[in-house]
Amino acid sequence: MSDSDKPETPEEGSTRHHVYDGIEEFNKRLPNWWLFTLYGAIVFSIGYWFYYAQSGVPVEDGPRVEAEIARIQAIKMSSNVVIDDPHLWEMSRNAVFIAGGEETYQSLCAACHLPSLRGKSESPAAIGPDLTDGEWIHGAEPINVYHVVDAGVLEKGMPAWGPVLGTEKTAQVVAFILSHHQAP
Ligand code: HEC
Structure with a gap:
């Protein structure tokens, strides 16, 4: 200095x-x-x-960051909904899509498939089959599930939801069902 x-x-x-x-x-x-x-x-x-x-006090940003990433991915997927097996599996791992699908499910589907999705397996009085077991009447691929929801099986009492819900909401509800299954 x-x-x-x-x-x-x-x-x-x-x-x-x-x-x-x-x-x-x-x-x-x-x-x-x-x-x-x-x-x-x-x-x-x-x-x-x-x-x-x-201090060892857990300070968690993880869940908040994941929720934000899920929200952004959901916006991306909604802007260009592609209906095929890989995309439907991807949607079934997105929290925002699952939440949207669950809302639709509980208001439109639970009457026949039950709120638990377990349908006839839970109660023989239920009209719809179990959607959580690995057995599918109309095929196990996501695209098969999508087509059943979209077009229904009218002669068996499963309504066609595509015209009611549109592509995105139909995809969401399928994603919600798939979220109860393991991707291959
Ligand atoms: C009025 C009763 C009813 C409602 C409401 C209903 N379903 Fe169904 N669903 C059925 C019946 C009955 C079947 C079995 C069709 C068959 O035997 O081919 C079925 C079959 C299905 C299948 C195929 C299962 C398989 O094993 O292949 C899926 C997926 C499904 N429903 C999803 C939905 C979704 C999603 C909704 C709401 C958007 C819905 N269902 C609402 C009655 C219903």
């Missing part, structure tokens, strides 16, 4: 002994509010570091 940079006792109006590009600097103490903000930030950072890095 050169002589000219030595801090002086602060005096109102005195300047430091350096000049840069014609600019002089007043020699003033840092104001107390500024210093206390700095000390406060240091104390806070120690507490913060201890809480987040040392």
Whole structure:
């Protein structure tokens, strides 16, 4: 530190002994509010570091991030709904699609297939078959399930939902059913 940079006792109006590009600097103490903000930030950072890095309290951002990713993927998938096996499996792993499908299911399908999806397996009085067992009357591929929901099996009492729901909602409800099954 050169002589000219030595801090002086602060005096109102005195300047430091350096000049840069014609600019002089007043020699003033840092104001107390500024210093206390700095000390406060240091104390806070120690507490913060201890809480987040040392205390072992789990601080979870994972579920929030996953929900956000699912939301973005759902928007992408909705803007271009492709109906084939890989896409239907993909939808069946998306929380937003599953939630949309579950809503439709509980309001339109649960009457016959029961809220648990287990239909006749749960109660012989149910009209619709079990949608959670691995047995499919009309084929086990997602596209088969989609076609049954879309076109129905009118002679057996399964209505056609495609005209009522449209492609996206039909895909969502199929995704909800598939979410109870393992992708191959
Ligand atoms: C009025 C009663 C009824 C309602 C409501 C109903 N279903 Fe069905 N569903 C049936 C019946 C009966 C069958 C069996 C058809 C058969 O035997 O071929 C069936 C079959 C199915 C199948 C094929 C199962 C298999 O093993 O291949 C799927 C998938 C299905 N329903 C989904 C749905 C969805 C999704 C909804 C709501 C959007 C719905 N169902 C609403 C009566 C219903």
